[in-house]
Amino acid sequence: MKKVVISLGGSILIPKLDEHRIKEYVPVLKKIAQKHHLYVVVGGGGMARSYIDILRDVGSDEGTADEVGILITRLNATLLIAALGEAAYPSVATSHAEALMFGESGKIVVMGGITPGQTTDAVSAVLAERVGASVFINTTSVDGIYTEDPKKNPKAKRFDTLTPEKLLEIVGGTALGAGSNNVLDIVAARIVERSGIPLVVLDGSVPGNLSDAILLGKFRGTVVSDEKKKPLPV
Secondary structure, three states, rough: OOOEEEEEEEEHHHHOOOOOOOHHHHHHHHHHHOOOOOEEOOOOHHHHHHHHHHHOOOOOOHHHHHHHHHHHHHHHHHHHHHHHHEOOOOOOOOHHHHHHHHOOOOOOOEEOOOOOOHHHHHHHHHHHHOOOEEEEEEEOOOOOOOOOOOOOOOOOOEEOOOOOHHHHHHHHHOOOOOOOOOOOOHHHHHHHHHOOOOOEEOOOOOOOOHHHHHOOOOEEEEEOOOOOOOOOOO
């Protein structure tokens, strides 16, 4: 079985507490896990950013804000593990070493953030490298990587494919503050470049997009790879 690492944004999984997609994602992740060894890194989303805003308002430093953000990602990861039941390893991995160890169970491994100053996308990229993943998938609120934010400029153009070098050019100016919300951060992009593991960026607001991409090779998104072709490399 091949290994797949998914970065599942907190705003994708839990847009709001009363409008979450956890129940929708459970059958999708279980279906994928029947064919592949699956690792899921959950982000903090809007809840984390709300707490971080409070910390900034009271004058806290960014390191503390990062630590609180990490706690929220692990809370979200705990919710997903609870929903997955027996299909998931019962504990949130708090390091890459733990994720590797938990993966030996054959169950879905779920983790959140681990290090201040590092986004869950970067955590996912390093995890993909550590486990020798066939592909690293980043779910976002848009269907790929664009020349600029398509929500701000409807004329922005989407890339079907990108080289890792071009990806670095695009994300090179993104912020790294606590709770930053970009399609991918510079650290994750550099890990993608050095590892050579293909990255796929797709819209995660429809959970079925994920299983269609991984199991059927059908998706609308962006593939970041040195290979000049779009088929999903799983």
